[in-house]
Amino acid sequence: MINNLSGTTLADHVEEEIIQYIKSHDLHPGDTLPNEMEFSRMLGASRNVIREAMSRLRMLGLIQTRTKRGIIVTEPGLLTGFKKALEPRLLSVNTIKQMMGMRISLEIGIAEFLFENVSENHILELEMIVSRQQAIGINNLSVEDEVLFHTKIYEIAGNEFILQFNAIMHPVFEFSKHNYESFFKPINQKLQENNEIIGHADLLQFIINRDKEGYQKAIRRHLQPYWEFLHKED
DSSP states (O other), rough: OOOOOSSHHHHHHHHHHHHHHHHHHTOOOOOOOOOHHHHHHHHHHOOOHHHHHHHHHHHSSSEEEEEEEEEEEEOOOOTTTHHHHGGGGGSOOHHHHHHHHHHHHHHTHHHHHHHHHHHHHHHHHHHHHHHHHHHHHHGGGGGGHHHHHHHHHHHHHOOHHHHHHHHHHHHHHHHHHHHHHHHHHHHHHHHHHTTTTOOOHHHHHHHHHHHHHHHHHHHHHHHHHHHHTTTTTO
């Protein structure tokens, strides 16, 4: 029986109770849960409330309804809820900075996995991406072109979580490029004038040479505009 709502809705409490039921009964993906009517009796809540709570859990990927099996526990995507809720226009500048900081950390830290896994076939794939981008010209690269190279890097590193995070970050970086262009443009111009731009072709050369430490330093410089954005005063 659910008591003491204290500012939250009944559906919120039922949602938590169902999650607690999964934990306390040591249920795993594929295990069956009680149906709506059974949870209604157990928790003393109406079936409408139970249905709303279960709908939320389905959206999070924690449960599914299967024909002939009823409601079962499922393994949720680690970033499922985050992906559905993320809308760049609702993010503060500080939140965007935090996400960019995470990306910089991942890009540098993933080098260990990248250099452990990279093969000659991977290098050929990266060369094709870089060749296409060189034909376009560095000043004409879209966010999609930028993402393509880095997505391949994440694929080579073999971390599914980072691939999912990259897909989520894409609209955030696209939003940032368009809305903070006045900040990024002079930084890129200055780097270009000083011949300090590190492009994908430069990064690829470090990979070909199997120079992990050089790559980590280069990726940090490659992301210099984002690093400076982190220290931008709001």
